[in-house]
Amino acid sequence: MDMYMDIGIKLVISFFGLWIITFVTGRKTISQLTPLDFLTSLVLSEIVGNTLYDDTVKISHLLFALALWTTVSYLFEKAATHFVKFGYLTEGRAVLLINNGRINQKWLNKYEMEYKQLLSMLRRQGIFSLNEVKYAILETDGSLSVMRKPEFEPPTAQDMGMEAKPDILTVTVIDKGKLLEQSMLGKPIDHNEIKQKAREQGFDSLExxxxxxxxxxxxLYIFPKREVLE
Structure with missing residues (x-):
């Protein structure tokens, strides 16, 4: 009877503990999970699973483990949010696989992605030819974001008797007042040009x-701090 009671208490503590961890570290959908989030969930499952049926692990041990993991996860999440470079280090960066219709073979090789894998990801978005793609970006969660060439956008500008306007690819260059070294692999940032463009719009300080x-x-598309809602 005592064993059933012990397991029941541990299950209740684990349930609310995991709920608190999810609430504290931030709600995310499955598609938003980073590799670090995935590893965190695995560790949590091991912590909970190994304590349920182990008589040597007391309830106080479980509480300590969950509290410590919550604290570490919270601090890590806050550090990734407030320190831009640390955030890119932990969550990774988007990768430009197709740039203006040209395949970036260097990054395909680096991420060990074959053409059949790339085409499979494109087909899931209704694109059956590389010739239709202007930009393709591998996101940090492993998904693929695609911008078609103007003539292949449904409905096409030609079908409507309109002149096709070129699409624009933008990359993040400033985040929380910090000029980034590189926010998207395969797309370098010219710091001098960015600073000059900012000065032209009246921003002498990137802060x-x-x-x-x-x-x-x-x-350069700028969102000033005074216009951003907290």
Whole structure:
């Protein structure tokens, strides 16, 4: 009877403990999970699973393990949020696999991705030819974001009797006032050009910029801190 009671208490503690950890570290959908989130879930499952039927592990041990893991996860999540470089280090960066219709073979090789894998991911988005793709970005969660060439967008501009306007690819260049070294692998950032573009828009200090994107059309899109809702 005592064993059943012990298991029951551990299960209840584990349930609410995992719920608290999820609430504290931030709610995410499955598609938003990073490799670190996945490893965290595995460790938590081991912590809970190994304590349920082990008589030598007391309830106090389980509480200590969950509390410690919650604290570490919370601090890690906050560090990744507040320190931009640390966040990119832990969560990874997006990778430009197709740039303006040209395949970036270097990054395909680096991530050991074959053409059949790339085509499979494209087909899931209704694209059956590489010739239709202008930009393809491998996101940090492993998904593929695609921008078609204008003539292949449904409905096409030609079908509507309109002139096709070129699509624009933008990359993050400033995050929380910090000028990034490289936010997307395969797409280097010219720091001098970004600073010049910011000065042209009246931003002598990058600290006044909450977020900025740079487009392949040469435009810098700035979101000042004073206009960003906290």
């Amino acid at each position: 006044d910029i909450a977020y900025a994107e740079y487009g392949d059309n040469g435009e």
